[in-house]
Amino acid sequence: EVESAVPALEKRAAFEAFxxxxxxxNGKLTAAMKGMKDVPKEDKPAMGKLLNETKQQIEALYxxxxxxxxxAETAEKLGPPIDPTLPCPDIASGSLHxxxxxxxxxxxxxxxxxxxxxxxxxxxxxxxxxxxxxTPEDHPARDAQDxxxxxxxxxxxxxxxxGSERYLMRxxxxxxxxxxxxxxxxxxxxISPGRVFRRDTTDxxxxxxxxxxxxxxxxxxxxxxxxxxxxxxxxxxxxxKGSTVRLRPSFFPFTEPSFELDMKTPNLGKLSNQWIELxxxxxxxxxxxxxxGYDPEKWTGYAFGMGIExxxxxxxxxxxxxxxxxxxxxxxxxxx
Ligand code: FA5
Numbered sequence: 001e002v003e004s005a006v007p008a009l010e011k012r013a014a015f016e017a018f019x020x021x022x023x024x025x026n027g028k029l030t031a032a033m034k035g036m037k038d039v040p041k042e043d044k045p046a047m048g049k050l051l052n053e054t055k056q057q058i059e060a061l062y063x064x065x066x067x068x069x070x071x072a073e074t075a076e077k078l079g080p081p082i083d084p085t086l087p088c089p090d091i092a093s094g095s096l097h098x099x100x101x102x103x104x105x106x107x108x109x110x111x112x113x114x115x116x117x118x119x120x121x122x123x124x125x126x127x128x129x130x131x132x133x134x135t136p137e138d139h140p141a142r143d144a145q146d147x148x149x150x151x152x153x154x155x156x157x158x159x160x161x162x163g164s165e166r167y168l169m170r171x172x173x174x175x176x177x178x179x180x181x182x183x184x185x186x187x188x189x190x191i192s193p194g195r196v197f198r199r200d201t202t203d204x205x206x207x208x209x210x211x212x213x214x215x216x217x218x219x220x221x222x223x224x225x226x227x228x229x230x231x232x233x234x235x236x237x238x239x240x241k242g243s244t245v246r247l248r249p250s251f252f253p254f255t256e257p258s259f260e261l262d263m264k265t266p267n268l269g270k271l272s273n274q275w276i277e278l279x280x281x282x283x284x285x286x287x288x289x290x291x292x293g294y295d296p297e298k299w300t301g302y303a304f305g306m307g308i309e310x311x312x313x314x315x316x317x318x319x320x321x322x323x324x325x326x327x328x329x330x331x332x333x334x335x336x
Contacts, residue, residue, distance in 0.1 A: 001022075002058050006062075098316060098324065099312055102308055102311055102315060103308055106193070106213050109233075110191045113230070113233065116189065117191055118180045118190040121158060122195055122196075123156060123168075125160075125162070125165050129168055131291070133253060133288060133291075134287040135253040136253065149167065150166065170196055172196055176190075176192035176216075177216045180192070186219065188216060188217070189218075191215045193212070195209065207321050211307070211308035215302075215306075216303045217230070217301055217302050217303075218284065219300070220299065231281065243264075244263065246262050246263075247261060253285070256286075263276055263278050279306030281305070284300070316334075316335070
């Protein structure tokens, strides 16, 4: 009976129901087993053997049936059969943003010569952005025309404000110089890439929100020669040997002497063959060391801050900074 019934069983519930009629408490096989007690003694061994064999055969049929039902259930869940050897549709993969690529390129160049990456918050206090960097109270950079300040009542969890100073969006990554020096004793060799904010009017080379990479080296007897050497090394790594750079005397409150680092653009469309400002640099002002508790008689250092967009523009020949922020796939896909 089991042999002839199981091929028709297709669902688990029907199988269980049928199984109960044979092996359940009131099933036929169960009844036959119970009937053993009425079998004459001399027939018991033969009958017992027969029943056991039957039981084993039935169980093998159950197992095979269950396996068949489970396979059908799985096939139903998986849906129509597929051929995994067929070629897949063309799935476009994403790629890193050109600014991320440039940042990594710059980081790699500096890491090679012993710099490590330091980080600081984008939302800062006036002290880290200006006071500790020797920037006087009346310096124009502090003006609300140039810097984005938070409302007086703003409450910020991760940055502590002292006294009446204001919160602001950092206008340069030089804030991380201060944070790094307060955290670690000299000698120190760090870079710090990150986003900065200014109330600049947007044009082909300016954006109100852009990226800088800061560099700071503090040790004994550091001179302008070391500064020039690292910048020469850097531009050769990024743009190849023979790139034309110049240091132009300038002023920053936190360096003395200070310079602007310019580079002659090679292949920049509208901006070809012009001097473009990559960043500022100079020798760390002794007053900055005093603010972080370094002895200016003992320690010397250089610092620089470069615009990451400006570097990316020269590397890729991009003549307008605004392309970086528009997320136009026709632009982004060129860097995949
Ligand atoms: C500074 O921000 C100084 N903190 C740099 C510095 C660091 C000097 C350490 C000395 C020692 P500056 O404002 O010039 O300097 O900006 C540095 C670079 O950021 C510029 O040369 C330029 O490459 C880039 N940059 C400045 N403003 C913008 C802007 N609006 N859009 C895009 N890039 C900008």
